[in-house]
Amino acid sequence: MYRIFILRYRAYNTCHVNAVFIISVRAAEALSIRIKDLDLDSNPSKLFVRREYAKTRTDTTIFLTDEVAHQLKSWLDYKYRTRRIYHTGEQDWKTITEYIRPAKKDTELIFAVYQIVKT
Numbered sequence: 001m002y003r004i005f006i007l008r009y010r011a012y013n014t015c016h017v018n019a020v021f022i023i024s025v026r027a028a029e030a031l032s033i034r035i036k037d038l039d040l041d042s043n044p045s046k047l048f049v050r051r052e053y054a055k056t057r058t059d060t061t062i063f064l065t066d067e068v069a070h071q072l073k074s075w076l077d078y079k080y081r082t083r084r085i086y087h088t089g090e091q092d093w094k095t096i097t098e099y100i101r102p103a104k105k106d107t108e109l110i111f112a113v114y115q116i117v118k119t
Contacts, residue, residue: 025062029053036106038072045069072110080104 025047032053039046045064051057064072082101089096 025049026055031109031111033110034107035076035104035110038110040064040069040073045072076104076110079110 029049032050033047037048037050039048044066045068047062047064049060049062051059054060080102082099085098085100087096087098088094
């Protein structure tokens, strides 16, 4: 369990740090990136920085290196992976296992933590 947490933290941290330093965006700009702001299918990949988060208050398009594009794709694959959820039944108290994949919305932030809550 501890090792899985460390690997997850390293994947998140590496991707975010590269977004800040290699692409040369500010931390607030990197944390405000939505899925629809990324165009990873084009060559070269592009990132759109919205004006409300930019220091100069102007929209900016940034071209990404192949390394950063690959890390962002890996992070998104990891973030929206299929997860195994355990919970107990309400009547018989047996353990129930479900496999859930989070829905991918274009308006979600890339570096926001996603948590599945069973209701």
